[in-house]
Amino acid sequence: MGAFFVLFFLFRMSGVKMTEGSVQVEGCKAPLFYRQSEPATGEVKMSVLLLHGIRFSSENWLNIGTLETLAKAGCRAVAIDLPGLGRSKSAEAPAPVGELAPAGFLKEVCEQLSLSPVVVISPSLSGMYSLPFLFQHQALIRAYVPVAPICTDKFTAEQYQSVKVPSLIVYGDQDTQLGEVSLSNLSNLANHSVVLHLYKRMERHGLVPRKEGAKLPTHAQTFTPTHIQGIKQNQTRNK
Numbered sequence: 709m710g711a712f713f714v715l716f717f718l719f720r721m722s723g724v725k726m727t728e729g730s731v732q733v734e735g736c737k738a739p740l741f742y743r744q745s746e747p748a749t750g751e752v753k754m755s756v757l758l759l760h761g762i763r764f765s766s767e768n769w770l771n772i773g774t775l776e777t778l779a780k781a782g783c784r785a786v787a788i789d790l791p792g793l794g795r796s797k798s799a800e801a802p803a804p805v806g807e808l809a810p811a812g813f814l815k816e817v818c819e820q821l822s823l824s825p826v827v828v829i830s831p832s833l834s835g836m837y838s839l840p841f842l843f844q845h846q847a848l849i850r851a852y853v854p855v856a857p858i859c860t861d862k863f864t865a866e867q868y869q870s871v872k873v874p875s876l877i878v879y880g881d882q883d884t885q886l887g888e889v890s891l892s893n894l895s896n897l898a899n900h901s902v903v904l905h906l907y908k909r910m911e912r913h914g915l916v917p918r919k920e921g922a923k924l925p926t927h928a929q930t931f932t933p934t935h936i937q938g939i940k941q942n943q944t945r946n947k
């Protein structure tokens with residue numbers, strides 16, 4: 709159910725078309741706000757759905773340049789404000805924070821916005837939305853990029869092993885608790901690699917993402933979880 713709402717405005721920057729809009733998802737009462745970027749040429753290689761954590765919104769993906777970067781790379785990127793947050797404040801969340809939302813929630817978002825097969829980027833809080841979607845609608849997901857999502861402990865190793873979607877687990881070496889739990893759980897995914905952000909090294913190079921105007925980290929490398937354990941042990945030893 710629910711209609712595709714109008715685009716509020718449109719502007720162009722260096723080959724990138726940026727729009728804003730809203731999408732009505734059943735049960736949310738109020739529409740969900742989103743920002744969209746796409747190549748101005750209209751030639752789209754793949755679609756990306758950007759989710760966010762509890763203290764964030766689609767605005768952060770705009771401010772750190774991710775929407776623009778993805779469009780320049782030929783992607784159509786849609787960053788939504790999750791129910792109750794950002795400019796979707798009056799939309800009702802389908803589940804309380806920390807509990808799994810119905811898998812149909814993101815399915816409906818993707819259907820309304822014609823995003824599938826979609827690459828899902830899911831930090832922190834958004835795990836309560838993305839994980840049920842991943843487990844129940846693999847065919848709609850082109851790739852899964854979890855960034856220390858919540859709720860990973862609500863699924864079994866067998867469930868993870870049954871997911872064939874290519875997954876890139878983003879893990880920061882300064883992530884404690886949530887990062888570690890989610891890494892150990894997500895490592896059960898059948899087809900995964902891990903990208904490790906070395907915070908200290910990024911800091912030395914002035915690339916700490918929280919700093920305004922910082923560039924995207926170029927020091928991220930892919931590692932296996934065993935390798936990451938080794939690095940962490942070394943760090944502990946060197947303290």
Ligand SMILES: *[C@@H]1O[C@H](CO)[C@@H](O)[C@H](O)[C@H]1NC(C)=O
Pocket residue numbers: 872873874899
């Ligand atoms: C994992 O995903 C990649 C990217 O789609 C694919 O090339 C590769 O064959 C997959 N590997 C397995 C074991 O399924």
Ligand SMILES: *[C@@H]1O[C@H](CO)[C@@H](O)[C@H](O)[C@H]1NC(C)=O
Pocket residue numbers: 860861863864865888889890892893894896
């Ligand atoms: C998820 O991680 C927690 C904490 O490390 C662990 O107790 C649990 O067994 C893990 N579950 C799976 C399926 O890996």
Ligand SMILES: *[C@@H]1O[C@H](CO)[C@@H](O)[C@H](O)[C@H]1NC(C)=O
Pocket residue numbers: 935936938939942
């Ligand atoms: C840990 O430190 C040892 C000794 O310096 C080094 O040989 C090894 O490569 C390090 N391991 C990792 C995973 O960085």
